[in-house]
Amino acid sequence: MTSEEYLSSQDYQLAKTVAKPGYKVSVQRLNSWFFEKKALKEINLDVKENTVTALIGPSGCGKTTLIRSLNRMNEMTLGARVEGSVFLDDVDIYDRTVDPVIIKRRIGMVFQKPNPFPTMSIYDNVAAGLRLNGIRDKRLINEIVEESLKGAALWDEVKDELGKPGISLSGGQQQRLCIARALAMQPEVLLMDEPTSALDPIASAKIEELMHDLKRDLTIIIVTHNMQQAARVSDFTAFMYLGELIEYGPTTRIFENPDKELTERYISGKFG
Amino acid sequence: MSKRQERMKIIQNAVERTNARRKLMNTVFTYVTIGCVALAMIPLGSILIEVFKNGAGAINAEFLTQPQGSIITGDGGIGPAIQGTLLVMGLASLIGIPVGVLTGIYLSEYARDSKFARAVRFFNNVMTGLPSIVIGIVGFILLVVTVGSFNIMAGAFALSIIMIPIVVGVTEETLKLVPNSVREAGHSLGIPKWKVTIFITLMAAKSGVLTGIVLAMSRIAGETAPLIMTILGTSLFFQCLDCPVDALPLRIWRLASLPYEHAESFGWGAALILILIVLSLSMVLRFFVLRRSGGRAPSLKL
Ligand SMILES: Nc1ncnc2c1ncn2[C@@H]1O[C@H](COP(=O)(O)OP(=O)(O)OP(=O)(O)O)[C@@H](O)[C@H]1O
Numbered sequence: 001m002t003s004e005e006y007l008s009s010q011d012y013q014l015a016k017t018v019a020k021p022g023y024k025v026s027v028q029r030l031n032s033w034f035f036e037k038k039a040l041k042e043i044n045l046d047v048k049e050n051t052v053t054a055l056i057g058p059s060g061c062g063k064t065t066l067i068r069s070l071n072r073m074n075e076m077t078l079g080a081r082v083e084g085s086v087f088l089d090d091v092d093i094y095d096r097t098v099d100p101v102i103i104k105r106r107i108g109m110v111f112q113k114p115n116p117f118p119t120m121s122i123y124d125n126v127a128a129g130l131r132l133n134g135i136r137d138k139r140l141i142n143e144i145v146e147e148s149l150k151g152a153a154l155w156d157e158v159k160d161e162l163g164k165p166g167i168s169l170s171g172g173q174q175q176r177l178c179i180a181r182a183l184a185m186q187p188e189v190l191l192m193d194e195p196t197s198a199l200d201p202i203a204s205a206k207i208e209e210l211m212h213d214l215k216r217d218l219t220i221i222i223v224t225h226n227m228q229q230a231a232r233v234s235d236f237t238a239f240m241y242l243g244e245l246i247e248y249g250p251t252t253r254i255f256e257n258p259d260k261e262l263t264e265r266y267i268s269g270k271f272g
Numbered sequence: 273m274s275k276r277q278e279r280m281k282i283i284q285n286a287v288e289r290t291n292a293r294r295k296l297m298n299t300v301f302t303y304v305t306i307g308c309v310a311l312a313m314i315p316l317g318s319i320l321i322e323v324f325k326n327g328a329g330a331i332n333a334e335f336l337t338q339p340q341g342s343i344i345t346g347d348g349g350i351g352p353a354i355q356g357t358l359l360v361m362g363l364a365s366l367i368g369i370p371v372g373v374l375t376g377i378y379l380s381e382y383a384r385d386s387k388f389a390r391a392v393r394f395f396n397n398v399m400t401g402l403p404s405i406v407i408g409i410v411g412f413i414l415l416v417v418t419v420g421s422f423n424i425m426a427g428a429f430a431l432s433i434i435m436i437p438i439v440v441g442v443t444e445e446t447l448k449l450v451p452n453s454v455r456e457a458g459h460s461l462g463i464p465k466w467k468v469t470i471f472i473t474l475m476a477a478k479s480g481v482l483t484g485i486v487l488a489m490s491r492i493a494g495e496t497a498p499l500i501m502t503i504l505g506t507s508l509f510f511q512c513l514d515c516p517v518d519a520l521p522l523r524i525w526r527l528a529s530l531p532y533e534h535a536e537s538f539g540w541g542a543a544l545i546l547i548l549i550v551l552s553l554s555m556v557l558r559f560f561v562l563r564r565s566g567g568r569a570p571s572l573k574l
C-alpha cells in the first residue's frame with residue numbers, strides 16, 4: 001500500500017491519535033486553515049528527544065504555520081484554525097483539558113524576526129518569563145539570566161550593560177537575546193523559525209554551535225531556508241511542499257538519497 | 273538530579289503554585305471586564321431606549337423638513353435645526369480635520385522632539401481641556417462682535433477649535449504606532465518624504481485617524497454652550513452668512529425650557545435625530561474602514 005492509499009483508507013480515517021512512547025513530540029493528522037484556505041494537510045511527524053529536526057521547503061509551504069501549531073501559538077492568529085493532535089510526551093496539547101499556558105512554558109519559541117519586549121532592559125527581557133511566573137528568588141534569577149545569556153552566546157557582549165534597553169541591540173544581538181529569553185524558562189522543546197536569517201555568518205555559526213550543545217538538554221525543531229545549515233545542524237529533516245509533508249527522515253538520507261523526486265529537486269536547488 | 277532538572281522542577285513548581293491563582297485571576301478578570309462592559313452599556317442603552325421611545329413618535333416628514341410652527345398646536349418641525357447642525361458641523365470639520373491631521377503629522381513625522389513641538393503639544397493638551405463656553409466667548413468676541421451679528425462662521429470656528437486638539441492628539445499617537453520599518457521601506461524606494469508620510473505612513477494609520485475624526489465630530493455635534501454665544505439659534509432656515517442659524521442642541525435646549533406638551537415631544541424627537549446623526553457617522557466610518565480590509569478588523573499591516 002502506498003502512503004497515499006493508506007491516508008485515504010478507512011483504517012486511517014477511523015484511527016484515533018495516540019501518544020507514541022519514545023518520541024518527544026508526535027504530530028498526528030494535523031490540519032490547519034486560515035479562514036477558508038487550507039495551510040496544512042494531514043501532517044504526521046514524530047520527533048525523538050535530544051535531536052534537531054529541520055523543516056525545509058519553499059516559501060509559503062506552511063513551515064511557520066506548522067511550527068506555530070506545535071505550541072498552540074497558531075490558534076492565536078486571526079482566522080486560524082487547527083485540527084488534529086500534537087503529543088508532547090504523553091499529553092495531546094490540543095486536548096480539551098490541556099491548558100495552553102502550561103504548554104507554552106514547556107515549549108520555547110524563537111520567532112523569525114527578533115521581538116524583544118520594547119520597554120524592558122536586556123536583563124528584564126531574560127528575567128520576564130521567570131518573574132511573571134511567580135519566581136521571586138533573586139539569586140536564582142540572576143544565575144539563570146547569566147546562564148541563558150551565555151547559552152545564547154550573548155553574555156560577553158552585554159555583561160557590562162544589562163540595564164540597557166533590549167531594543168538598543170543590533171538585530172543579531174536581539175535575536176540571541178530572544179533565544180536567551182526562551183532558554184531561561186528551561187524549555188523541553190525549542191521551536192526556532194529561521195532564527196539566523198537576521199544574523200551574520202559568525203553569529204549564525206555561534207547559534208548553530210549552540211544548537212549542538214542545547215540538544216543534550218532539549219529537543220529542537222528549526223525552520224530554515226539554508227540547506228547547508230539544515231545539513232549541518234539537524235539529525236532529521238522534513239521537507240514540506242504546498243502544506244503537505246512530502247518526506248521525512250534522517251538528514252543524511254534526505255540529503256544524499258531522498259525517496260521523492262520533488263525533495264531531490266528542491267534540495268539541489270532546481271526550484272523553490 | 274542535574275542542575276537543569278532542578279531548575280525545571282523549581283519553575284514547574286512555581287508555575288503550578290501560581291496556576292490556581294492565575295486561573296482564578298483569569299476568571300475574575302474576564303468577569304470584571306464583562307461587568308464593566310455591562311456597567312458602561314446600561315446607562316448608554318437606557319438613554320438610547322428612552323430617547324427612541326419618546327422621540328420616535330414625533331418623527332415624520334413634516335418634522336424633518338419644516339420650520340417650527342406653533343408649539344402649542346405642535347405644527348411644523350425642526351428642519352432648520354437639522355440643516356444648521358449639518359452646516360455648522362460640516363464647516364467646522366472643513367477647518368478642523370485638515371488643520372488637526374496636518375498638525376498631528378507635523379508633530380509625529382517632522383518636528384518630533386524639538387522645543388517648538390513640545391510647546392505645541394503642551395498647548396494642544398491645554399486646549400483639549402478648555403471649557404467649551406470659554407471657546408464660545410472667544411468666538412463671540414472675534415467673530416460676532418466684529419461682524420455685528422451672530423453668524424454661522426463664528427459657530428463653525430468655535431466648534432473647530434474644540435475639534436482640532438482631539439484630532440491632533442489622535443493623529444500623532446496613531447502615527448507613532450506605525451513601525452519605523454514601514455517608513456524606511458517607503459524611503460528606500462526613493463519616494464519623497466511628504467509622499468511617504470501621506471500615502472504610506474498615514475495610510476497605515478488610517479483606521480486610527482478616522483476613528484479620532486469621528487470621535488471629534490461626534491463631540492462637536494452635541495456642543496451647546498459655544499453655539500449660544502456664536503449662532504444663537506433661530507426658527508428659520510439658513511438666511512445669510514451674517515444671520516443667526518439654528519442647531520439641534522440649541523433647539524433641544526430651547527424646547528426643554530418650554531412648558532408645552534408638544535415642546536416635550538419635539539425635544540425628544542430632536543434628540544433622537546441628533547443621536548442618529550452621530551450613529552450614522554460611526555457606521556459610515558466602520559463601513560469604509562472594514563470594507564478596505566476585507567471584513568476583518570483593521571490592522572497596521574500594509
Ligand atoms: N496570518 C495569516 N492569514 C492568512 N493566511 C496566512 C497567514 N499566515 C500564513 N498564511 C498562509 O498560509 C500559508 C503558509 O504560510 P507560512 O507562513 O506557514 O509559510 P512558510 O513556509 O513559513 O513561508 P516562509 O518560508 O516564506 O516563511 C501561506 O499560503 C500563507 O499565505
Ligand SMILES: [Mg+2]
Nearest residue numbers: 063064112193
Ligand atoms: Mg515562515
